Amino acid sequence: MVVVRGLHFSINGRVIFSGIDLNVRRGSVTAIMGPSGTGKTTLLRMMTGQQRPDSGNVEVDGQDVGALGRTQLLDLRRRMGMLFQNGALLTDFDVFENVAFPLREHTRLPERLIRHIVLTKLQTVGLRGAAQLMPAELSGGMARRVALARAMVMDPRLLVYDEPFAGLDPISMGVVLRLIRQTNDALGITSIIVSHDVQEICSVADTIYLLSDGSIAAAGTPQDLNGSDAQIVRQFMQGLPDGPVPFHYPAPDYHGQLLERAP
């Protein structure tokens, strides 16, 4: 469904990707994990055509995303759904209208049917009762669930989730996990998840790609990665402070800097 080949990308001279290859099977749940700042969200943005690589290509459903014109890209996006990190709900619309938005923009369905579909999706994420609330009245977790309902409302073939578990309480997290898996299996869609939550990802993903230092450090099933002896994989999967990935951003000597006179 998604094929990434030889992806290179830099921002202001800082290399983000130095030759990334990955393959997302149709109908699978694929997770992209890695330490902060490794470009996971950037990779998602390239898959959805929001950003273009310096070289290499990203194919989605057989189409080279970087080579698509604006109209073709919008056509491709009709077959995609994306859950943003912050939900990105439209603040002028209530919850119902947020979820109904793609239906109203792309279909001529009668109002009764739109209402039926929207309420079904809101029921799925447990927020049918919040249909009349405005985004400002929702907690972070609720906003994320509304955004999930909106991402699913057009029954896309590819769903990309950017940090879907951040800010969710344990009950909502369990529901969202089940939802991702069930939606994927029942509708035969493909899911790509960017997340830091190792346990949750291991319980839902078929394949995990671990990004580090601009390349794929490891790839495989959750069992493969949990059983891996590679230092970077062990450090990430077990959350160890010491290992190839430094906790601290590069900085001058700590004591020296503290003793330095303020400028």
Add this chain to the structure above:
Amino acid sequence: MNGMIGDIVGSARDSLATFGRMMMFLGRLLAATPAAVLRPRLVVHQIYNAGALSLLIIMTCGLFVGMVLALLGYDLLSRVASEDILGAGAALALTKQLGPVLTALLFAGRAGSALASELGLMRATDQLAAMEMMAVDPLRRVALPRFLGGVLAMPLLTAIFIAIAIFGVQLVGVQQVKIDPGSFWSQMRSAVELADIYEGLIKGTVFGIACSLIAVYEGYNAAPTAEGIGRATTRTVVVSSVATLILNFILTAFML
């Protein structure tokens, strides 16, 4: 010295580049305009936002500008015993110059800044990106109705400003300083021609296009930070005001 000249040249080059990008943005808006005809409700809603919500400030300012103009005009004209032409002079000044220019300045401050900050906030909170991901072009869905709403609202606001200001002139000229009402209105009717009213409305429309374009462009392309939204809002008011005054000179020179 060389550094200063370099800065000036660099600044001029940046301004020219921004102007070029703004014209390309206008081209995209105009190319998408036929689509807006199919969804008039979006445009009507924006006419309400930009027009109806600016009415109070436009009417209040119009009234006081008219009254001040009458006081000043009366003071000047009474020195040459020509008070009777106060209505004619004030109406011409308001219709051809003060009405469109002051309405545009007020529009930039009220509706333009609101438009820029609204769009900037939508950019900063990923709402525009979310629309793109839902295969909805935010330029057509969000920017275009706001642009058209502003363009259509401005001539209407200009006409209202002029009417209220003339009422203000009448309040002071006829009610307070007792100029003969028959003379006041007849002088005005004979002096103001249809071409003068057209000039005012044409200016209102041109200023509406300029102010709405600047507001929508700045907001749509704002940096997605609190500072970015603030800068977009400030630039909207400053650039719109300067553009209004420059355009007013150009239009006046052509229409004289």
